[in-house]
Amino acid sequence: MxxxxxxxxxxxxxxxxxxxxxxxxxxxxxxxxxxxxxxxxxxxxxxxxxxxxxxxxxxxxxxRVSEPYKAANRKFHPDDTIITVGNQKIGQGYFTVMSGPCSVETEEQIVEVAERVKAAGANFLRGGAFKPRTSPYSFQGLGATGLELLLKAKKATGLQIVTEIMSLRDIDLFADVDIIQVGARNMQNFELLKELGHCNKPILLKRGLANTIEEWLMSAEYIMAGGNTNVIMCERGIRTYETMTRNTLDISAVPLLKQVSHLPVIVDPSHATGLTSLVKPLSKAAIAAGADGVMIEVHNCPSKALSDGAQSLTPDQFDNVMESIKRQLEFEGKTLLKA
Amino acid sequence: MxxxxxxxxxxxxxxxxxxxxxxxxxxxxxxxxxxxxxxxxxxxxxxxxxxxxxxxxxxxxxxRVSEPYKAANRKFHPDDTIITVGNQKIGQGYFTVMSGPCSVETEEQIVEVAERVKAAGANFLRGGAFKPRTSPYSFQGLGATGLELLLKAKKATGLQIVTEIMSLRDIDLFADVDIIQVGARNMQNFELLKELGHCNKPILLKRGLANTIEEWLMSAEYIMAGGNTNVIMCERGIRTYETMTRNTLDISAVPLLKQVSHLPVIVDPSHATGLTSLVKPLSKAAIAAGADGVMIEVHNCPSKALSDGAQSLTPDQFDNVMESIKRQLEFEGKTLLKA
Amino acid sequence: MxxxxxxxxxxxxxxxxxxxxxxxxxxxxxxxxxxxxxxxxxxxxxxxxxxxxxxxxxxxxxxRVSEPYKAANRKFHPDDTIITVGNQKIGQGYFTVMSGPCSVETEEQIVEVAERVKAAGANFLRGGAFKPRTSPYSFQGLGATGLELLLKAKKATGLQIVTEIMSLRDIDLFADVDIIQVGARNMQNFELLKELGHCNKPILLKRGLANTIEEWLMSAEYIMAGGNTNVIMCERGIRTYETMTRNTLDISAVPLLKQVSHLPVIVDPSHATGLTSLVKPLSKAAIAAGADGVMIEVHNCPSKALSDGAQSLTPDQFDNVMESIKRQLEFEGKTLLKA
Amino acid sequence: MxxxxxxxxxxxxxxxxxxxxxxxxxxxxxxxxxxxxxxxxxxxxxxxxxxxxxxxxxxxxxxRVSEPYKAANRKFHPDDTIITVGNQKIGQGYFTVMSGPCSVETEEQIVEVAERVKAAGANFLRGGAFKPRTSPYSFQGLGATGLELLLKAKKATGLQIVTEIMSLRDIDLFADVDIIQVGARNMQNFELLKELGHCNKPILLKRGLANTIEEWLMSAEYIMAGGNTNVIMCERGIRTYETMTRNTLDISAVPLLKQVSHLPVIVDPSHATGLTSLVKPLSKAAIAAGADGVMIEVHNCPSKALSDGAQSLTPDQFDNVMESIKRQLEFEGKTLLKA
CATH class of the missing domain: 3.30.70.1140 (Phospho-2-dehydro-3-deoxyheptonate aldolase; domain 1)
Incomplete structure (x- = not known):
């Protein structure tokens, strides 16, 4: 210093x-x-x-001359971290595809989507029960009921569940969730991070819209400092002046994180741009840049989606994207485990 | 639409x-x-x-053709909102100066600062008990003890208290706080906002580092939708590419908010730039642009400050800034009530 | 509208x-x-x-409901534009690799680099004769002499030349240059763009540091409106708040441009991040996202580079990057013509 | 270092x-x-x-530990620079108001505006003859004819002229212009800056949309290194993610520049936000923050303005703004010389 x-x-x-x-x-x-x-x-x-x-x-x-992060620093942990979740692995050659709708709506919807994304090759089901919405007048998610529906879909398909937590008050409700997601808006909700540091579940930590890579690593550090070292970093676009895409996917963050940290890094092309037509090329770019997974929104009937529909693929479109992803993973020598 | x-x-x-x-x-x-x-x-x-x-x-x-906010919209509430807090008023000609240290450290420190800022003309004491810090290894504030010290300083000086809440779990601890502050990092912590919508205290809502003015108004809307219409907006700088200042003070947000909304707007020049030398000119600019108040960091011994010292004025420097502020308020015909 | x-x-x-x-x-x-x-x-x-x-x-x-660009709009020109430059093609399946040092320094240096990058598979030699430097006290390039040295390297290797123009006054000096580059800082130097619209050479148009994709297309439109439709778009990073990389590579711009425009799009990973360790993963990401080429800085002795050395690969590092690029082009079914 | x-x-x-x-x-x-x-x-x-x-x-x-700029550095030139232009002075207590239409259109228009802004108290006439427009299909200004019309307005009113240069090829046309403006898009057109370093006219250097304060000072340094030390800095808003205003006025740049440099600093509230309703509060904020002048767009018939009309005041609105400005200059003890 x-x-x-x-x-x-x-x-x-x-x-x-x-x-x-x-x-x-x-x-x-x-x-x-x-x-x-x-x-x-x-x-x-x-x-x-x-x-x-x-x-x-x-x-x-x-x-500073040295980095302010320790637990997440590759310098002190040269080997890639592999996160094991049930029968799945994430990191160091194991690629993950987390897919599903932005919001959980009905049992029929979520089970149907789960079946389709599993058939296409996804190994985790994502879906929002608690939804962070800019407007208090927008649909806020089904809450605890949504979590129950996700678990029904898990039972029906075997797909493990990734879903977002919005308040530390809800933490007990997430007992059966497989990976807890911290959304971009809560990346610096430090009280929530501390609480998650004391639970034993993998945490998917999305990057904040205006947060530097170093701040993002420091938020991982909050979780890891509490004892929970199972952190998955998720790049989902940052806020810039560009308006044609909703956010700007910072693809450089992927190889950079892989260099300075040992944690797995995944990419969310759906939220990064808000445009379905970019999901395939950006998923491919993520793989090429060294990402350990992608998170992709899929909806069985986007025209009735209660939130974020514009960025959701139909199951048929997702099938097509997955074919590309699988071919490229094979080319890169990465493994996509069956769910 | x-x-x-x-x-x-x-x-x-x-x-x-x-x-x-x-x-x-x-x-x-x-x-x-x-x-x-x-x-x-x-x-x-x-x-x-x-x-x-x-x-x-x-x-x-x-x-959209129409604005998405209703409760905060001047169109439906043409008159300025005046927030009454004990013997103080904020808005429509009543200017407020909230001052004090970034972090509460000791009784001696906080009482001494409170006496000095009161003598200089401040009408609220600000001070952090719960501190949002980028690093888990940095001082996190005294927590509940810090709140007690603030109340001792209130008792000693009569200055009402403004302090930041970081978790909805702590809300009961804030029973005797006069104005609850929501920090920039929690501007879209919607669960916290909803909870604050059900309390009857004025809320100081800081703008998020990467949030648009419209999103900021929508966060005010979250609080107001719950029934609590006592929201004070606080511009504290946004994140840009400029590196000479910590953030970029968006001074245009002040007159713009006054046009589209009826809520009071204050400015925090200390956090906006992180440079004490800019506190005076930016406080003056805030008044000239129509702000209803300023929030200024003052520390009785900045060389020992446990957080954010670089932007803290000494009490003597604050005396000098307050002289300028008072002269300008007189020129503008605004009232600074005695505490 | x-x-x-x-x-x-x-x-x-x-x-x-x-x-x-x-x-x-x-x-x-x-x-x-x-x-x-x-x-x-x-x-x-x-x-x-x-x-x-x-x-x-x-x-x-x-x-606006419709796009403001016409000549560059895919709607009116559904087929990909292929730019033919001597024996080379760029666009629609033809991939290009433009490599060389940031600045031309000596005949020995530029010929040696040209030989190395040609051997590795590059099909254009890039090198700066006129250099835009933030400081007037930094090396400004060899100017006309630098152009002569580039032509000597062309003669020695057969590699065609790409180099930057900084003033319309110099346009006659570029008579033997194969592709004229417009740098990021001149993307909205409209007088220069108009002049280039009247020349018959391909123009490599770099995106400005703070320019939207739409503004970038409008700058292409300036050149095309003058009659010169041979425009190659080059994404080279935009300015954001992130400080770990020099700029932020907007990878989404690649597939987005391919959708809305028929012009070829290439990526400059060297300038986008300023970090040699990111050149390989980002070149791969560019190919995966659908780019028609990459521009990569290579220097034969980076320790003596007069400008931008930190982002320059050594020829040996470049060989390694090119092996990856070639394998991936084969996988994607794209053609890299021999120079 | x-x-x-x-x-x-x-x-x-x-x-x-x-x-x-x-x-x-x-x-x-x-x-x-x-x-x-x-x-x-x-x-x-x-x-x-x-x-x-x-x-x-x-x-x-x-x-760096020390600043990279020398000629513009206050450390080596502790006293404020005062720019003398004919009978006018700018800097160190002398405030300037430059007003006029975005584009010069007709003799009648420019003379009428000149008369009105002079009557209101402006001491320079601004107006665009060469216009930088994003689209090649938009009106590009009257060019040389526009310069002639400006000189007619100068003759009619005695107001000295400020107008933008877009190409070093045009420099001889600016022989009778009193202050040459370099627009935001040309702030790093280094060849133009070098040329202006060899002329003996004051240069108004607008800040680039995505340029740091340090880069801006380095561009001033380009001009000053050539021998022309008469540089006026003009803050006109930077590009951020905020969309309610066209750009974000970086008001902190004003006191910061006054601290690190000895050059005069003015503010352009018209271009900074693109909203006429913000011109008055931001002009006041500029004065309060220590600016040496403002540049304000005024148009005699905004409904027919050929460019940038949304941000242009009518002469009556300008009269009202000038009354505020004059009162505040008196309060601040600054001098506005008569034209």
């Missing part, structure tokens, strides 16, 4: 600062430049509070 | 769609263009689910 | 507006909503000046 | 790098951390090419 001092910083203030830093167990060096002085800090700087440091009147800026 | 149909949309699908829309109580008109057809919808479109509509195979795009 | 009128727009003003619109040869319809009226316009709206329309006191907003 | 080395960087490579840096006249120090080594550079680092440094295989990252 490097601390840049303000010009003309009084000697006694600087000494005071150096003293405090030494007491934190850090080795310090002072370099005097033409205009500015800098202090270099050596030791475990993960726990140094940058804002605290910047609060000192003599400090102009502070810059 | 305008529905743009895809080219070559089959007649029977279009008729089916028109039928469904009519059943929602909307009047429809079909306009045939050279390449595309559009449908115009007349009636209460607030409850129309745009994503639902876009799910129809024949629909290319949907565009 | 849809014109949304302000509430309470006076009848005579509206009639005046309708009259003007009719005189432009457009068919108008007026729809009266509960709060607002809208006018729908049918006919050739490409030439309607939206800002002009919005200037009318009675107009609240104007929304 | 700080150079962060990669882990495990070979000793001989590091020595080679140190040797090269020493030859640039820089003093180097090597600090060994637990995981990484850093090198600190002391001396004139303005000319160090960061990309060049980053090209070295052993270098992970490079961070």
């Amino acid at each position: 490097i601390v840049i001092l303000k010009e003309g910083a009084p000697k006694d203030h600087v000494n005071h600062l150096l003293n405090d830093l030494t007491q934190l167990g850090l080795k310090t060096d002072v370099i005097k430049g033409e205009h500015k002085q800098i202090i270099t800090l050596i030791g475990d700087t993960t726990k140094v509070d940058i804002e605290n440091l910047m609060a000192r009147q003599v400090v102009e800026n502070v810059r | 305008i529905v743009i149909l895809k080219e070559g949309a089959p007649k029977d699908h279009v008729n089916h769609l028109l039928n469904d829309l009519t059943q929602l109580g909307l009047k429809t008109d079909v306009i045939k263009g050279e390449h595309k057809q559009i449908i115009t919808l007349i009636g209460d479109t607030t409850k129309v689910d745009i994503e639902n509509l876009m799910a129809r195979q024949v629909v290319e795009n949907v565009r | 849809i014109v949304i009128l302000k509430e309470g727009a006076p009848k005579d003003h509206v009639n005046h507006l309708l009259n003007d619109l009719t005189q432009l040869g457009l068919k108008t319809d007026v729809i009266k909503g509960e709060h607002k009226q809208i006018i729908t316009l049918i006919g050739d709206t490409t030439k309607v000046d939206i800002e002009n329309l919005m200037a009318r006191q009675v107009v609240e907003n104007v929304r | 700080i150079v962060i080395l990669k882990e495990g960087a070979p000793k001989d490579h590091v020595n080679h790098l140190l040797n090269d840096l020493t030859q640039l006249g820089l003093k180097t120090d090597v600090i060994k951390g637990e995981h990484k080594q850093i090198i600190t550079l002391i001396g004139d680092t303005t000319k160090v090419d960061i990309e060049n440094l980053m090209a070295r295989q052993v270098v992970e990252n490079v961070r």
Whole structure:
């Protein structure tokens, strides 16, 4: 860590600062430049509070040299993490396809979709019971009833379930859910993350719309710091000025995360752009970039979808996308386990 | 609301769609263009689910003509809302200054800061007990103890309290807090917003880092839909590519909100830029743009601040800023009530 | 095109507006909503000046239904454009690899790189003679001398040349250049685009750092409107808040452009992220997403590179990337012609 | 400047790098951390090419400690620059109001607007002769004829002229223009900037839509490096995800620029938001934040405006805005000279 001092910083203030830093167990060096002085800090700087440091009147800026994340850092865990969920594996050569409707609506709907996506090759069923909606006047999901319907679909097909949690108050309701999803809007709901750190289920952590890759890793760190190391990262598009797509898929995040972290990374092309016509090319791009899975919205009757229909494929369209995905996985030597 | 149909949309699908829309109580008109057809919808479109509509195979795009917010809409509430909190008022000519440290640390600290900011003219004490921190390894705030210290400072000075809630589980702890703050990261924590809609305290709703003004108003709508109409909007900077400031203060949001909504709007120049040297000019800009208040970080000993120190003024610096603010409020004919 | 009128727009003003619109040869319809009226316009709206329309006191907003681009629009040119450059083809199944150093430095350097990238399979040599640099104190390129060195490398290897133009004053110097590149910073240098519209060389049009896909197509339209329809679009990353990569590669732009336009689209993974370790995964992602080519920086001695070295591969690294690219092109059934 | 080395960087490579840096006249120090080594550079680092440094295989990252701009840096020129243009002054207490239509259309129009804005108190006439338009099918300005009309308006009113240049080919046409404007889209048209560095006219440099404050200062540096130190910075909004305003006015840029640079800074509220209703509050905010002027669009008949009408005030609306501006300038103790 490097601390840049303000010009003309009084000697006694600087000494005071150096003293405090030494007491934190850090080795310090002072370099005097033409205009500015800098202090270099050596030791475990993960726990140094940058804002605290910047609060000192003599400090102009502070810059990290090492990454602030530890548990998620590949440097300390060189091997890929494989997440095992029942008979499924995610990561290090095991590819996953999570599919299903944006919202769970009826038993008939969810079972039918589950059957279709399973037949096409998906190995997890996704579906929203609790729905984060911009407007309080929009359909908010079936809630606990939706979770029950998902479990019925699981029973009918054997597909394990991925579904989103919106409040730590609901955590007990998720006892039979296989993978708990944290949505983009809750990526920095730190109280929820802490709670999930104490449960023993895999967490699918979606990237926030305006969050950096480093912040995203720090949110994974919140979960892992609690003891739950089963975190799956999901890139789902970030907010930019572009308006032709709903969000901008940050495809570079995939190989970058694979380099700096050992956690599995999947891509959600449906939410990333909001356009069904882009699901196939972006799923292929995700595989090519090294992703460990994709999450794709499929609806058995999009014209009646209660939410997010524009980005949902029909089962027939999904069959077509899955054929492409399977061919490419074979080319890349990746494994898609049967559900 | 305008529905743009895809080219070559089959007649029977279009008729089916028109039928469904009519059943929602909307009047429809079909306009045939050279390449595309559009449908115009007349009636209460607030409850129309745009994503639902876009799910129809024949629909290319949907565009609102009217605003999706009702309770917060000036059109239906032409007069400015004035929020009354104890002996204080916020809005329509009544300006508010909320000041205090980022984090509550000790009784001595918070009481001392409270005395200083009160003496300078602030009419609310702000301070963080529950702190949203990017890193799980950073100080997370004193929690319930912090709330107790804030109440001691209130008792000592008479300044009412503004502090942030991070989890709906904590809501009972906030019984004696005067204004509950929802932080930027929780602006779309909809479960929390719904809960706050059922309490009878004023809510300070900070804008999310990547949220549009419309989404921000929809979050106010979540609170107001529950019955709590005492919402204060707080612009605190949005995330852009600029790196010299921590965030970018969207000053235009102030006059724009005052035009489209009747809710009071305040500005937080401390968090918006992260630079103390910008607090004075941006506080002045906020007043000039029509803001109903400012929230300013002040710390009695910034060099020991446990969080966000770089943006905290010393009490002496705050005295200087308050002199400017008072002169400008007098010039603008706005009232700053004594605490 | 849809014109949304302000509430309470006076009848005579509206009639005046309708009259003007009719005189432009457009068919108008007026729809009266509960709060607002809208006018729908049918006919050739490409030439309607939206800002002009919005200037009318009675107009609240104007929304396009049809795209503002014509020459670049796939709707009017359903078949893919293939750009033929000497013995090379780009588009519709013909993939291109343009490689070389960021800056041309010496004859030895450029010839050596040209030989290496040709041997690896590249079919164009790229290299900067005129360099857009943020700082006036940085190396600005060899200029005309750099162009001469490129032509020497062309003579030595047979590789055709792609290089950037920075000023319309230099256009005669580019007489022997095979493809003229317009850099991101000049994407809306309209005077330059107009001039290039009158030359008969293929233009590689890079996307501006903050430009929408629609603006990018409109810049292609500037060139095509002048008669030069040989435009190759190059996605090279857009500016977002993410700091781990230099820019954010908008991979969705590739399939989206292929859908709405008939022009070839290539991807520059080197400039998009500024990280050599991402060049291979992002080149693969580009192919998977349907790109017609990639532009990759290669330098024979990156440690002495005068500009942009961090993103340059060594020739050995490039060999490795090309092996992946070739295998994937074979899998996708695309053709990479020999230079 | 700080150079962060990669882990495990070979000793001989590091020595080679140190040797090269020493030859640039820089003093180097090597600090060994637990995981990484850093090198600190002391001396004139303005000319160090960061990309060049980053090209070295052993270098992970490079961070500046000092600013890369010199001529525009307040550190080396502590006093405010005052730009003198005929009988007018801009900067250090002298406020300027530049007003007029987006496009020059007819002699009658421009003279009438000039008379009205002069009567209201503006001290410069702005108007576009060469217009940068997104679409080639939109009105492109009257060109040279437009410049002649502006000079007629100058003759009629005595108001000096500010107008935009779009191509270095046109520079001779601007011989009688008083202030040459560089538009946002040309902020990094470096060839144009170099040319303007050799002319002796004040340059109004608008900030690019996606450019950082540092890049903007570097573009000023391009002009100043050529000998022309008369540069006026103009903040006109940056591109963000917000859609309610056309761009987002970065008001913080005003006080920040005043701190780090000695150049005058003005604000263009018309282009920043595209909404006439925001011109008054944002002009006031600009003054409060310390701006040295504003540029405001005024049109004598907005309903016929050929471009950008939505953001143009009528002369009557401008009178009203000017009354506010004058009152506030008096309050702030700033001088608005008569034209």
